[in-house]
Amino acid sequence: MQAPEILGGRYQLGRVLGRGGMAEVREAWDKRLGRPVAVKLLYPAVSLQPDTRRRFATEARAAAALNHPHVVAVHDTGVHDGRHYIVLERLPGQNLADVLARNGPLPADHVRAIMRDVLSALSAAHSCGVLHRDIKPANILFTEFGGVKIADFGVAKSPDTPQTLTNRVFGTMAYLPADRIAGRPATPSDDLYALGVVAYEALTARRAYPQENLTDLADAIAAGALAPLSTLRPDVDPALVTTIERAMARDPRWRFVTAEQMRASLEAPAPAPRRAGAVLAAGAILLVLVLAGLLVAV
Template sequence: MTGHEMLVDRYAIHGVLGRGGMAEVREGWDTRLNRPVAIKLLHPTLSADPGIRHRFEDEARSAARLCHQNIVTVYDFGEHQGAPFIVLERLPGQTLADIIAGGPMPVSHVRSMLDDVLAGLGVAHAAGVLHRDIKPGNILVSAPGDSMKVADFGIAKTAGAAHTMTGQIVGTMSYMSPERVAGAPASVGDDLYAVGLMGYEALVGRRAFPQDNPAALAHAIMDSTPAPVAAVRSDVDPVLAAVIDRAIARNALQRFASAEHMRAALAGDQRALRGDAVSAGSRPGTKVLEGHPIPSAPYRPQPPRQRVRTYGIAAGVLGVLAVSAFALAMEPASSTPAPQPVSTSTPVVPTPSVAPPPSPVVEQPAPVQPPPGGPAGRGHGKGDNKRG
């Protein structure tokens, strides 16, 4: 589609905001309501694939169920000349990735960003939706007050979406938990782990796991923990440092079990920082596993003999690497180096009550099968994702 073509006699289509492996995002205008919009169009060559169409439709349905100031709003969904499309709110700001590319963020801005993202994810999780691809490129900056909005639910998992193949890996490896890299099912805890990695990256100006080689990256995620925040940035207050260190702990039992729990700890709630259960409003009480914030001790790499146990799940890593080459071709262009996406997961059925994160000891995963269309890209200006 080019020029100023009309979509279903309502939306005027203008320039391209971003392209990715599955879709492109175009700038548009809603002629009925007289407002700017972003229009996400599935690539015509992929429209005939039932699996890809189902994934695209799931994105629309998943995001449309969510109404919150920290989640990008879905306005409409339909089909034009055989190609499905999603109409989204048009945001004028940048992505979090764009901001981090300019250097480490002020501590107060990082705290505000984390609070916004956790607020949006709390609503999504309560609705039974796991994002599964939380990363800086999927966090958009809205103009009013520079608040953050979670975008791109293109690989979100809902109770009604069961077409994802067993063993398939979906998401961006640099922000995956050790359990996900090993092939374990997605969970609320995986979204929160990725939030912690974003906070770390925003504070230090680089990814917690900066390895570019897929093999080295997978082993680093499964075998090591990033240096404590206090060791890499001394001006960070103890509460924020403890929250981020705990969120990205290699031991899943030490992490947060819900967005509400992590958000309360971020606000300085001592009970949440100790690992006590936190009220989630009208939702059923969430069981929080015992754990303590990771101490700000000098960073000590894991000794080789402790890493041997991790290599027992090397089949999961090999499966990830098998998909990496395929994913490299599907990653959209970016103004800054972006982590290489791969595919993951077994079906997950989120429930209204958030379950504790999975044990770090996982079973042998099923063989990895790359998705037909590849993972979603980045924000409006960086790929598939919604971006203003």
């Protein structure tokens, strides 16, 4: 029987939870503190690339510096047999992509709650000069209490990101605005745009831009070839629809500038109580009848 792999003399590795282009995530057990964790481990070949190692270090520092209830916590980082790793908080729930694939569209109130949590995290990140740059369903993880936390700051931009990396286009194209794909420098508005795309997907269980070919995808995003959310989900309240559509606007001047601005837009004005409306309507009718009576009397 093969002995379990131990990182740094402390973290006993378990099964693979997920794989990406430069790293895999493994479940693990922290032997020192007796708790479950997740370990993001660079692939051996990737660990030899200086740019990738810098991005990995940026991810660890950016997430650790935030210390926010809606950001997956970073516990430790290190190197084992030449492979760089980050030790992360282990969440019991699935990510949003898994939930949508299994359950289909989410109720509007649930999507609004997810957006509030993500916007809270983005507000904290942006105030520290950190841009996530890869907000998408797979990077939104559910907690055991139903809230969400954002994960994977692997392509984040922070104040200490090397200047040679700041103007490169990182992220997942389906969640990037056309002007960013064209090479415009990243801004906080890009994270908010991506959240709008995520919310659209959460309400419809379909990608806003489903094209698989990257050229076709870029063309569709540039053209704004998007099925109206109000048509796909006529039950969704106007405040939520308007917020999502504004976040995803083709013209960057129409998009939200800050997370606080987008969060304020989420809250729909309270409708007038039906009873009060009925009283006002009855009063109006009574007034009309009284006036009619006066005219007849005259």
